[in-house]
Amino acid sequence: MAELVDRDDGADTPHENEGRAPPPPVPRNKKKGKGKKKAAPTLTSEAQRREELQQLVARMRRSRVQDDGGDKRKPHKFWDTQPVPKLDEAIEDAQINDVIEPNKSQSDIRQEPYAMPEGFAWSDLDVTDESVLKEIYTLLNENYVEDDDAMFRFDYSMRFLTWALTPPGYRAEFHLGVRAARGKKGLMAFITGVPAWCVVRGKRVKCVEINYLCVHKRLRTKRLAPVLIKEITRRVNLAGIFQAVYTAGVVLPKPVASCRYFHRSLDPKKLIEIGFSRLAPRMTMARTIKLYKLPETPTIPGFRAMQPGDVKECTTLLTSYLEKFKLHPHLDESEVAHWILPREGVVDAFVVEDPETGAITDLCSFYHLPSTVIGHEKHNTLNAAYSFYNVATSVPLQELMRDALICARNVQMDVFNALNVMENDQFLKDLKFGIGDGHLQYYLYNWKCAEMRAEDVGLVLL
Numbered sequence: 001m002a003e004l005v006d007r008d009d010g011a012d013t014p015h016e017n018e019g020r021a022p023p024p025p026v027p028r029n030k031k032k033g034k035g036k037k038k039a040a041p042t043l044t045s046e047a048q049r050r051e052e053l054q055q056l057v058a059r060m061r062r063s064r065v066q067d068d069g070g071d072k073r074k075p076h077k078f079w080d081t082q083p084v085p086k087l088d089e090a091i092e093d094a095q096i097n098d099v100i101e102p103n104k105s106q107s108d109i110r111q112e113p114y115a116m117p118e119g120f121a122w123s124d125l126d127v128t129d130e131s132v133l134k135e136i137y138t139l140l141n142e143n144y145v146e147d148d149d150a151m152f153r154f155d156y157s158m159r160f161l162t163w164a165l166t167p168p169g170y171r172a173e174f175h176l177g178v179r180a181a182r183g184k185k186g187l188m189a190f191i192t193g194v195p196a197w198c199v200v201r202g203k204r205v206k207c208v209e210i211n212y213l214c215v216h217k218r219l220r221t222k223r224l225a226p227v228l229i230k231e232i233t234r235r236v237n238l239a240g241i242f243q244a245v246y247t248a249g250v251v252l253p254k255p256v257a258s259c260r261y262f263h264r265s266l267d268p269k270k271l272i273e274i275g276f277s278r279l280a281p282r283m284t285m286a287r288t289i290k291l292y293k294l295p296e297t298p299t300i301p302g303f304r305a306m307q308p309g310d311v312k313e314c315t316t317l318l319t320s321y322l323e324k325f326k327l328h329p330h331l332d333e334s335e336v337a338h339w340i341l342p343r344e345g346v347v348d349a350f351v352v353e354d355p356e357t358g359a360i361t362d363l364c365s366f367y368h369l370p371s372t373v374i375g376h377e378k379h380n381t382l383n384a385a386y387s388f389y390n391v392a393t394s395v396p397l398q399e400l401m402r403d404a405l406i407c408a409r410n411v412q413m414d415v416f417n418a419l420n421v422m423e424n425d426q427f428l429k430d431l432k433f434g435i436g437d438g439h440l441q442y443y444l445y446n447w448k449c450a451e452m453r454a455e456d457v458g459l460v461l462l
């Protein structure tokens with residue numbers, strides 16, 4: 001198929017395929033290929049040869065990923081036209097913390113939507129309409145982020161998408177689709193923004209959080225993504241917002257922070273069966289299951305599910321905790337109620353209530369993001385919990401997160417994932433998390449500031 005989009009700024013000419021989309025995180029020692037195992041002491045020479053070959057391929061693949069993603073000299077025909085720092089631009093001065101382009105006046109903002117190529121049309125998507133939500137679900141379920149080996153693909157549930165896209169103050173015009181203009185007018189591409197206040201190195205900045213950029217597999221590499229990004233930018237600018245925050249697995253100009261995923265097995269047998277992880281050398285399945293076994297129920301006195309009556313205290317607890325990070329959201333009570341209060345199958349949150357005073361002293365939360373296990377005869381779904389916002393004041397963070405793991409296991413999660421953001425490093429090792437093979441890059445649009453370390457990041461995007 002030919003190139004799809006017009007070239008109004010010279011940024012949308014076709015070029016070589018990009019590196020693969022950012023993968024759902026998988027452990028670094030994920031089983032590669034079809035059932036091959038890592039070297040064990042009793043390997044035959046044939047098995048050793050295969051193992052070496054496999055390791056070589058893995059090394060080559062790792063270096064390819066680095067070259068594709070991190071080559072600072074590679075031109076970015078679209079991103080080089082955008083108000084973002086260049087990849088080779090080192091910003092070390094912590095005093096630099098400001099917009100790149102000044103805010104535009106309404107009259108300087110393009111009033112009409114960017115042109116769609118023949119056969120396609122913009123579509124404002126009403127996510128409160130069940131049938132539209134189903135279409136979005138299906139597009140993402142079939143075309144959104146996969147791991148490098150195409151073994152897993154994110155499977156955001158409809159209830160999850162409703163949650164993610166309708167926080168307080170959301171704007172319907174930031175839920176943007178592209179449809180085929182004829183026939184069944186199916187949904188072919190998608191991008192979303194939700195307004196949020198972020199605090200960047202102490203400065204409060206009105207932002208949109210951009211997410212769910214997706215182009216149907218049949219329309220890939222035709223420069224549709226830049227048009228989606230430009231159109232959402234135009235709409236967001238018209239609403240008086242000029243900064244954005246987003247995350248991606250790929251390296252683009254230019255990450256403000258680079259984070260890693262870590263994984264804690266909850267159902268190691270299933271994870272091994274589906275190739276998400278593999279049996280460690282010299283380990284039997286029985287020993288592996290024992291290694292990851294957790295108590296039946298949470299152990300901290302006063303640990304219970306968060307309730308609406310806890311929102312006020314949780315807001316105080318969370319907002320004051322987040323202040324210590326260089327990039328964090330600023331959340332009010334309505335937002336804490338939206339984002340943190342439990343929603344079945346979407347987000348779970350727990351508090352510790354002081355048994356004597358009744359005060360809420362701790363908070364932990366995780367969201368449910370399954371992945372489709374592509375083409376597996378026994379398992380269709382990998383059930384994953386993702387660490388969200390956690391604050392420990394009465395117990396060590398590690399103890400709190402242990403109870404979070406127990407709760408995740410008790411709602412049938414197979415794995416618990418956490419980024420090395422905030423203070424998560426404090427519990428990853430002791431709670432038996434393993435490092436994943438994916439990086440998650442954090443980006444700011446139209447903002448220039450010094451890079452930060454993963455542990456300076458106090459923001460989790462869905």
Ligand code: MYA
Nearest residue numbers: 021076077078079212213214215220221222223224225242
């Ligand atoms: S991250 C999740 C992204 N989605 C997926 O990975 C799902 C599977 N993949 C796809 O659907 C497609 O491969 C996508 C690219 C849509 C990703 N973020 O159309 P193309 C650049 C930004 O020919 P396609 C998320 O949702 C690429 O470098 N740019 O490519 C956050 C190249 O530009 P340049 C990306 O493969 C999204 C150009 O696109 C990404 O058919 C944040 C090629 O376009 C990416 N993940 O489609 C978006 N991947 O030539 C930015 C590739 O310059 C928001 N590209 O290198 C910015 C703020 C906007 C609002 C501002 C308001 C003030």
